[in-house]
Amino acid sequence: MAIVEEDLERLRASLVLSDVVQQHLALRRVGRNWVGLCPFHAERSGSFNVRDETGRYRCFGCGAAGDVFKFVQEIEHVDFVTAVESLASKAGIQLTYTTGESGDRTRQKRRQLVDAMAKAVEWYHDRLLNGPDARAARDYLRKRGLAGDTARTFKIGWAPDEWDALCRDLGVPADVLRETGLGFTNKAGRMQDSFRGRVLFPILTENGDPVAFGGRILPGSTDPAKYKNSSETAIYAKSKTLYGLNWAKGDIVAADQVIVCEGYTDVIGFHRAGVKRAVATCGTALTEDHVRLLKRYASNVVLAFDADAAGQGAAQRFYEWEERYQVRVSVARFPDGKDPGELSVSDPEGLRHAVDQALPFLGFRVNRVLNSRKLRSPEDRALVAGEAMAVVNEHQNPEVRKLYAGQVATHVGIPPADLVALAARRVKAPTVHIVPVWRIGVAENAEFVCIVMLL
């Protein structure tokens, strides 16, 4: 299904871009342009430019750009057709849709695959609720607080331990089974189910279209792979999909905050604890595409996993994204090394508290270094100061660096001015050597002198 081109042009011609934009933000006239505060990134001076002659907008801050349809898509979080329909109904323009071979084949194909996935979601879900073979799965979910209404809300399913139960029953052509990743052709040339003997979590797009599954074995299974996820298909890209966004987006917008987890059960745990703004990556690290997607909903990102374990490269990316997308990244710490899914059962209050107490990403990393060893000697203090300053100096903002340098100095008991000076110049972390006192005299640069002073 697509909208005929002439109608799109007629609609475009009847709309004045600045009128549409001004339903969402204030614009003022500057020469031939209209200028305002960009709705797609946080800013204090107007970088958002609208030109009615060309019918296009562009933000010089974040690079957002497009025409009237793109603007409505982005600001209302809807797809192209929905954006066009909403504008047409306000403008009183009747739309004609194309079907068949002249229509949008990609869109039709997508619909076909999504419909097959929706049937599979229902099939697996029914099997979980009613299948005699799903008893162990139901017991497992009940123990983890994932049964009953929770299972129904999140459409949790059970893939039976059979070769082709789904492929046989679903009534979907073999090519569609293959293209959705629900089944594959085995060596005997027959269709075989991709998921077998697993609890399944359907993965939906932000608009609620099912596109993939995450599957988990039951405890005691001989299958070596604890988790198995759908492979990428025409409708499923891991780096652009966040599990739970369809359920969470209302709460994310209301709170201007999104919680990013690593597991499906963590997301569900947050929901059960009344914190309905959690999403999870689907077996990948958080990508720039994810951040771009989330930025449309909120500007505060709370990581509910051990982000530091991903290493310094990951940290560098987070700082860049904070700058580029004007988001603030913080990290929640959970008591006793529990994950959010476990905590939602044993201590839901603790789970909520951990989110409220989330530390800025840099603060989290600095704290970890400061607490990494006991400060028994001046050498310990110097070592910790050096390591902590290396972390502090990863950050690009000098004011932020200086403030953390002050904290580090207080913790290790060094005059703050010394470390603040290092932070201001963002010198590489001083290497800590135990230098014989008689060599102080040959030290030529300030860092060297500083280190010697620490000792």
Ligand SMILES: [Zn+2]
């Ligand atoms: Zn912008």
